Structure formats: C-alpha cells, structure tokens
C-alpha cells in the first residue's frame with residue numbers, strides 16, 4: 001500500500017486515517033472520498049509504465065488504487081474492466097458527430113459496470129479480514145458482489161427488491177450467494193442491509209456508503225483516457241499526458257458511478273497526467289430524477305422521489321451519493337438531464353441496431369441523454385464524446401422485448417414464410 005492516506009468527508013471536510021472509519025463520516029454521515037498520496041504515486045509510477053502494462057483489467061491501475069494486489073490470477077477478479085472503447089461510425093454519422101465513442105461495460109464478468117466496484121470492495125474485505133460481505137442491490141451490484149465473492153470463496157448475502165428482473169436474480173443465486181428478495185423497494189433493502197451488517201458484523205458494500213466502490217468505478221475514467229490516447233496513435237513515444245474526451249455521458253441512480261468517474265478524472269488531473277477534466281453529464285429517468293431535480297433547482301440538497309421507471313438499475317427513491325453526483329456535473333461544467341422511459345427504449349433499439357451493443361435500459365439511458373443534449377445544444381458536433389453503456393441487455397430481456405416487439409410464429413413451410421414476409 002503506502003499511497004492510501006485515508007478519507008475526507010464530502011460534507012464537512014474532516015479527514016480520517018485508513019483504519020479510523022469503515023463507511024461514512026461519523027459526524028454527519030457524509031460520503032467519504034479516499035485520499036491518495038499523489039506525490040508518492042508520481043515518484044513510483046510513470047505514465048509510460050502504466051501504458052506498458054500487459055494486464056487487461058482494472059488491476060493495470062493498481063498503483064492508483066487503495067488496495068493491495070488481490071493476487072487472484074485465475075479468478076474473475078482479474079477479468080474486470082479494460083472494456084472496449086470504440087467509435088460507432090453508423091451512429092456517429094446519423095447524429096452528425098465527428099468524435100463519438102462508446103464504452104461497453106456490459107462486457108464485464110457479471111455483465112455490468114458494478115464489477116469494477118465489487119472487485120475493489122472484495123479486495124478491501126480481504127485486506128481487513130472480513131468474513132462475510134453483504135449488499136443491497138437493484139440486481140447488478142449484487143450479481144457483481146456475488147460473483148467476486150464466489151471467486152475468492154467468501155460468503156455473500158444479497159438483498160434485492162422482489163421486482164428485480166429474473167436474470168439478475170438468477171445471477172445472484174447461481175453464484176451461490178444467500179439471496180433475500182424484499183417485499184418493498186431498493187431503498188428499503190438498502191436500509192435493512194445497514195441494520196443487518198451492523199447486527200451480524202458483515203462487511204457492507206452498499207453503493208454510496210462504502211467508500212471503496214467509487215475507487216473501483218474510477219478505473220473507467222482511467223481507461224477512457226488511456227484508450228483514447230491509444231486510439232489516436234499516441235503510443236509511439238511515451239506521452240507526457242493522456243488524451244481526454246470533452247464530454248462523458250453516464251446514467252445515474254444513486255450517483256456513485258458519476259462520482260467515481262469524477263474521482264478518476266480528478267486523480268489523473270492531480271497527477272498531471274491529463275490536462276483537463278471532461279464535462280460529466282448524468283442522465284436520469286424522469287420517473288427517478290432526484291439528482292436531476294436538485295441540479296436543476298441549483299441545490300445540493302437531494303429530496304427523495306417515489307421512483308418508477310422501467311430502467312430498474314437507476315430506480316432509486318433517495319440517491320445515496322447525490323451530493324457528490326451533483327458536484328460531478330457542476331464542478332466539470334456538465335449537467336444532469338432527464339429522459340422519458342420511451343426515449344430509453346428507443347435508445348436500447350438504436351444502440352443495438354446501429355452499433356451492435358445490447359444494453360439494458362439503464363445502460364442505454366446515457367445514449368438517450370446524448371440525444372437530449374444534442375437537441376438542447378449542450379454539446380457540439382466536433383466535440384469528443386464518450387457514452388458509457390453500464391449493463392448488458394441480457395440482464396433484462398422483458399425490457400428488450402418491449403423495445404424490439406414480438407417475433408412472428410409460422411408453420412415450417414415456405415408458403416408460410418412467404419406470406420409472413422409480406
């Protein structure tokens with residue numbers, strides 16, 4: 001370790017040593033940012049060392065993470081991240097954009113962005129000798145934790161709303177976690193998880209509560225900059241700095257992914273490895289828009305809503321990382337946008353049919369946000385734009401069927417096919 005300095009509260013600014021606190025600020029319950037010794041990192045690691053790494057996972061950024069090498073070479077912990085960043089030319093052409101990039105985080109071991117967080121949380125759980133890990137989840141965080149825990153043989157307990165899509169529940173079960181479906185909302189599962197962790201001494205991964213989730217999620221920011229640099233052919237000589245996009249679009253529920261991305265870009269900026277931080281755009285569904293509401297009324301105070309959206313992964317009454325999420329947009333010159341569920345379904349279709357990316361609704365919401373941002377003049381056609389897909393469409397096939405419609409059933413005869421083709 002040696003570069004993990006401790007924590008700083010996002011509300012009151014109080015600082016804590018690495019082992020002084022576990023989750024949130026004891027004074028005000030604020031989320032904790034992890035602080036790193038940038039000088040020491042700079043002394044030990046050069047950008048060219050990182051670029052020479054042969055590790056195709058988040059662990060290529062180990063010098064920037066507050067955990068030791070978990071060392072599980074043959075487990076899915078090793079396969080998290082380093083997801084493809086590519087230029088979807090058909091989509092770009094249709095939208096008249098010259099620098100559009102898609103990063104597909106549906107291609108993680110458990111098929112969502114949450115693997116980044118869960119891998120780092122499990123590494124932390126091992127470092128502090130935790131015996132059982134627990135999380136509340138709309139589905140993906142749980143699947144990721146269950147998968148990572150299975151990889152290292154650590155028991156996991158997952159609490160999810162009863163309404164979670166079946167494929168996500170199947171993932172929880174098949175990874176061998178103890179699964180409890182709550183007769184209630186994600187928010188109720190969240191609160192129960194905190195009580196249970198306290199009562200039973202479990203290590204809690206809850207999003208917007210455990211400070212290590214954002215540290216895992218920040219690796220996507222590192223990848224975006226490094227992959228853009230590679231894509232633009234800057235690898236001949238060691239670059240002094242990495243490229244940065246102008247804008248990043250990401251869907252938002254609790255607000256921890258956007259906060260994690262912000263932390264990642266800030267880390268790189270503090271290290272002098274990028275020259276500026278991109279504008280971050282958070283996209284919510286109108287049916288679950290607590291952070292959007294705060295942003296548009298110019299406050300950092302998050303008021304709960306009664307969430308209802310088909311994008312289940314971003315269906316949250318009270319976002320647990322709302323404050324830092326609002327700041328991710330305001331401090332970078334980005335914004336929060338809200339889109340309708342129909343726009344999200346349209347985005348699922350567009351991504352699949354024009355870029356061959358099959359996203360779950362929450363994953364495609366970021367793309368729906370780009371469409372909104374273009375029509376509202378938030379971004380220009382020459383800007384370098386990254387859209388993040390956060391989850392695979394196979395997670396929620398019912399939603400996909402809503403977007404795609406039904407298949408036609410025919411008799412196994414040519415005439416029947418001919419007739420149906422009309």
Ligand SMILES: *Cc1c(COP(=O)(O)O)cnc(C)c1O
Nearest residue numbers: 140253254255256257313390391
């Ligand atoms: C969790 C999740 C999000 C939102 O992340 P938050 O940290 O809750 O804002 C978006 N998309 C998918 C697929 C997710 O699983």
Ligand SMILES: [Zn+2]
Nearest residue numbers: 009012025030
């Ligand atoms: Zn505090």
